[in-house]
Amino acid sequence: MSKFFHTKSAAWLCALLLTSTTVGANTVTITDDQDYTEAGYSPVRVVKEASNETTFGPLTLNYYMQNNTAQALGKASRDQQLQNSQQTKDASNTKTVTTQTNTLPASNEKAPQNETSKPTGQIQLLPSFKNSSANTNADSAIFTGTAQPSVFQEARKYTFIDVPADYWAATSIAVMTNQELISGYSDNTFRPDKPITREEVASLFSNLISDESPIMLASSFKDITSDRWSANAIERVAQLNIISGYGDKTYRPERFMSRQEFAVVANNYIHYLGYTTEDLTTLDAIHYNDQKFIAPWAQDAVRELASLGFLHYQSRLLFSPEKYITRAEATEIMYRVTNSSSAVALREKILHQQIENKMITLVERTFGKGYIFRTHGAMFWQNNKLVAALKSEADAKKLGAALAFTKDKNLVNNVQVTIGNLTEIELGKLQTDVAYFYNQQEPTGSIIAVTPNKNASGLVLIVDELKADTIKAFTKKFGNKVEISLPTNNNPQL
Incomplete structure (x- = not known):
């Protein structure tokens, strides 16, 4: 399993953008006694049928x-x-x-x-x-x-x-x-x-x-x-x-x-x-x-x-x-x-994995092997860049400086270090709660894509069924932590 949040959502979405293969959405299982701080915990994968359009990321x-x-x-x-x-x-x-x-x-x-x-x-x-x-x-x-x-x-x-x-x-x-x-x-x-x-x-x-x-x-x-x-x-x-x-x-x-x-x-x-x-x-x-x-x-x-x-x-x-x-x-x-x-x-996934592995090495070099990134921030793909969002401003500056000094231009050009609000573990728990809540509101609907928002303060959901009452229910329960919408032609995630 990949170390990063995106492998459960954004990376699979990226792969779906590029392939004509149909992938069925996984069923989300909720267990109330789940320990979200366990080392093995990671968010639920949510994917759906792909588009026939094929594009190349940079x-x-x-x-x-x-x-x-x-x-x-x-x-x-x-x-x-x-x-x-x-x-x-x-x-x-x-x-x-x-x-x-x-x-x-x-x-x-x-x-x-x-x-x-x-x-x-x-x-x-x-x-x-x-x-x-x-x-x-x-x-x-x-x-x-x-x-x-x-x-x-x-x-x-x-x-x-x-x-x-x-x-x-x-x-x-x-x-x-x-x-x-x-x-x-x-x-x-x-x-x-x-x-x-x-x-x-x-x-x-x-x-x-x-x-x-x-x-x-x-x-x-x-x-x-x-x-x-x-x-x-x-x-x-x-x-x-x-x-x-x-x-x-x-x-x-x-x-x-x-x-x-x-x-x-x-x-x-x-x-x-x-x-x-x-x-x-x-x-x-x-x-x-x-x-x-x-x-x-x-x-x-x-x-x-x-x-x-x-x-x-x-x-x-x-x-x-x-x-x-x-x-x-x-x-x-x-x-x-x-x-x-x-x-x-496939090539997109391989290249993403290579960038992720390089970032793991950079994080270990910067903070030491005992530094557990998912408890300090989140990594995910957004707009064809690997975003490393850390809750601590000091940590973000330290990692950003290390990135700036690296001679690997491929890494520099495809990674963005920023300050975020939620960690990978927190985003993963939120994703599970959101998926469960959506299933209660829209029993016949499916989540097409789920990704962190710009500053990792919440999630952006794209779904195939959405009533006005569901939007109100989401706003009441999650506030501005969750954005939910139907797919549009202008949505960069689709």
Whole structure:
């Protein structure tokens, strides 16, 4: 569980802003004898269905401008720019129109059979994503179609003779192939329904890692020789703990991978990117109809991928954990992990977690390890900044000075130290009381978002049902400690 108030409200709201996945609101349970001063106490998570609109916060936008691990847009879009530029020139008989493009030499070499191509060049970045529905795979328990970024609608798709345009995973296959993260076969087939092998999976994840692959001097697996096409990729992902071998020191590269095995590998990759699971108990709400048949070592991975929007989830849906995962299904999952709005939400959460961890270190350096921040103030995300609000003016000045002297510009640019009125523990207790009171006033209503106000003196609630009598009741009970309203287009929290 995260140390900060925002992980129970604001951060999840931020993630919901960025993902098209539907998340159900948790039920709030009130216990009168709850000890709110216990070290483990933290506020109730309150989340609701997300918007389809995807936006970039400054922190995330800066990341996409400097890194290419999201594989946001590859070689195909640059080829499309060249093609569009040429078409514009050919269409004009009176003048020449010049379109600036950011191009890199294209490779004409074909990858060996079964081999996944390596990404080349710099990745052009997406300013935003928009979602649209694709045809569903009626036989797949994992997917209901592709969340398609609008930019890819214009990009030239690589086509395979066995992947028709209306195939349920056509978009993800085209995009991932264009980005040179996965490839087809030398006979111009992709074989989407063929189970994917362990070495093909290793090659896919090796390509997703932006750093240059080191030269393999010796394999860790006794069944992998240096002349095997996938040897370097296998060794690379093994060293990064993304895919592991077997107890007998073999990798078994040609063995097919099951759905639950691939879920573990994909989840390992997410954590390799820097994601930290904040509270495993929140995953208990995810329960496929055959959940009990998922191996214990894969339970958390499957649930976490579903909660983050990378697996399609419905309570009565079968996951079929031991069924081999197909090349199309594996491509679809990793397309969602790298190119969908849910991928942007994940990156936002990772970046927020990194800023939070740096602030923990700064607080410990400033006040010592015995300083319990939640009893002195509150930390939460507001307007794309991590706010550290301390009740003591002396403490606020001391921490603010420490922040000013740090050389970490990323921390300085994304943190605001201020004076607040309530601590995290006090805000958490208030949030529980407010949620309970709202449920009494509006039995059929749900809380969409709950965040601290500007000076951490109270809470701001956004709800989906609100009568005039409820507003009066809240004012009478909580005074100016609680602001409650319906969502508006101008509300920055939505």
